[in-house]
Amino acid sequence: MEKTLIVSKIKNGIVIDHIPAGKALKVLKVLGLRGPEGYRISLVMNVESKKLGRKDIVKIENKYLSRQELSLVALIAPSATINVIKDYEVVEKYKVTLPDMITGLIKCPNPTCISRKRNEPITSKFYVLKKEKIMLECYYCGTMISGEEIEKYITV
Amino acid sequence: MPFAFRDVISILDYSREDLELLFETTDKIRELLGKKSSLNYLNGKIAALLFLEPSTRTMYSFQTAVYRLGGKALVFTSEQATSLAKGENYADTIRMFDSYSDVIIVRSKYEGTARFVAEIAEKPVINGGDGRHEHPTQAMIDLYTIRYFFGRIDGLTIGILGDLKYARTIASLLYGLTLYNPRKVYLISPGVLRLREEVRRKILERNLPITEVSRLDEVIEELDVLYVTRIQKERYPDPIEYEKVKNLYKITPETLTKVKENFKILHPLPKIDEIDPRIDNTKYAGYFQQAKLGVPLRMALLLLVLGLWG
Numbered sequence: 077m078e079k080t081l082i083v084s085k086i087k088n089g090i091v092i093d094h095i096p097a098g099k100a101l102k103v104l105k106v107l108g109l110r111g112p113e114g115y116r117i118s119l120v121m122n123v124e125s126k127k128l129g130r131k132d133i134v135k136i137e138n139k140y141l142s143r144q145e146l147s148l149v150a151l152i153a154p155s156a157t158i159n160v161i162k163d164y165e166v167v168e169k170y171k172v173t174l175p176d177m178i179t180g181l182i183k184c185p186n187p188t189c190i191s192r193k194r195n196e197p198i199t200s201k202f203y204v205l206k207k208e209k210i211m212l213e214c215y216y217c218g219t220m221i222s223g224e225e226i227e228k229y230i231t232v
Numbered sequence: 233m234p235f236a237f238r239d240v241i242s243i244l245d246y247s248r249e250d251l252e253l254l255f256e257t258t259d260k261i262r263e264l265l266g267k268k269s270s271l272n273y274l275n276g277k278i279a280a281l282l283f284l285e286p287s288t289r290t291m292y293s294f295q296t297a298v299y300r301l302g303g304k305a306l307v308f309t310s311e312q313a314t315s316l317a318k319g320e321n322y323a324d325t326i327r328m329f330d331s332y333s334d335v336i337i338v339r340s341k342y343e344g345t346a347r348f349v350a351e352i353a354e355k356p357v358i359n360g361g362d363g364r365h366e367h368p369t370q371a372m373i374d375l376y377t378i379r380y381f382f383g384r385i386d387g388l389t390i391g392i393l394g395d396l397k398y399a400r401t402i403a404s405l406l407y408g409l410t411l412y413n414p415r416k417v418y419l420i421s422p423g424v425l426r427l428r429e430e431v432r433r434k435i436l437e438r439n440l441p442i443t444e445v446s447r448l449d450e451v452i453e454e455l456d457v458l459y460v461t462r463i464q465k466e467r468y469p470d471p472i473e474y475e476k477v478k479n480l481y482k483i484t485p486e487t488l489t490k491v492k493e494n495f496k497i498l499h500p501l502p503k504i505d506e507i508d509p510r511i512d513n514t515k516y517a518g519y520f521q522q523a524k525l526g527v528p529l530r531m532a533l534l535l536l537v538l539g540l541w542g
């Protein structure tokens with residue numbers, strides 16, 4: 077992995093690797109990172125990758141991901157791997173995965189789905205039917221969403 | 233006790249054995265109704281009928297089922313819903329009826345309403361149709377009607393005609409058919425009204441032997457059952473196209489010249505002009521019997537759901 081890291085090493089934080097080329101900015105966006113939060117972030121786009129042909133990499137200093145944030149990264153970049161860095165060492169490395177059910181985070185595309193009715197105490201829920209080439213199914217109305225389409229319905 | 237105090241949201245929540253139990257119970261209810269017009273199993277029980285979308289037929293069918301069992305019905309319709317305190321949501325209304333009644337039957341134009349109601353209510357919830365999503369009790373009636381006419385569902389060739397995309401009764405019927413082994417299921421519709429992807433996926437996953445065709449005359453001679461739904465003009469993207477196709481899907485006595493001896497037409501009703509009224513009095517019309525069987529089946533379902541049978 078070291079070979080592919082073009083930007084300098086970080087002391088503490090995470091490296092999100094194997095992001096499909098062109099998706100790095102979207103990953104930052106769903107994580108709510110726009111700059112003013114103050115994290116030191118480096119971003120590499122379109123580097124060579126054996127697995128993906130080309131890929132993006134994002135490094136965020138002094139940040140670790142919650143379960144929810146991991147799901148969000150997985151929705152945008154199902155192929156991504158997370159390297160957790162402590163004292164310049166990779167102490168943990170894992171692939172992002174989606175839970176079997178996603179609660180909140182995504183809006184149902186069906187405008188007459190009960191989960192979109194105003195003023196009701198309801199949170200969207202989606203079954204994750206496929207985790208690699210992501211396919212989701214609304215728990216309430218059965219509407220399916222897959223692939224690139226999913227990004228449009230992320231609500232955070 | 234596969235039904236007792238369980239919500240009836242989707243027909244896919246049941247097994248073939250469960251449905252068989254429901255159908256046998258329906259047989260017995262019909263037998264009892266032959267002797268006595270009203271029964272008293274639901275004495276002292278209250279059913280809440282929340283019809284947040286108008287549907288006279290389904291509402292009266294459930295209401296009659298409750299009355300014939302000696303129960304009482306609290307009926308709440310969409311007109312009454314609009315007179316609720318401004319801004320009161322479904323959730324609060326449901327909580328109120330949950331505390332008043334023993335079972336809730338809900339109908340709404342929003343897909344997924346029954347599932348949502350079931351999350352809020354403690355009492356068992358029966359889905360009386362949620363948008364274009366599902367209508368499980370109608371599918372139970374449809375399957376029971378096929379069984380009534382043919383004594384079985386396995387091995388039959390079934391044609392399903394019309395608006396496969398938006399008709400909720402079709403989605404639920406197809407899901408129900410996946411519990412059986414029909415010989416073949418023909419899906420007959422114009423291209424623009426073909427099955428939604430999510431429905432197709434679920435029935436293919438369960439190996440229902442479907443074949444999609446766009447003309448009825450190609451397959452009519454093979455059919456045991458033809459299930460008809462209306463193609464609504466407003467669903468059709470192009471009115472000129474609609475005018476062109478509508479006659480292809482209209483059932484007239486001429487359509488039926490080569491059908492099998494025991495062939496039956498079913499329809500969830502109301503029908504408008506998709507079936508020529510000259511067919512109503514022929515042996516092929518199964519839809520009035522189908523509507524009649526709705527009440528005893530819903531009676532059986534209520535008894536099973538309330539744990540009052542067997």
Ligand SMILES: [Zn+2]
Nearest residue numbers: 184189214217
């Ligand atoms: Zn939905």
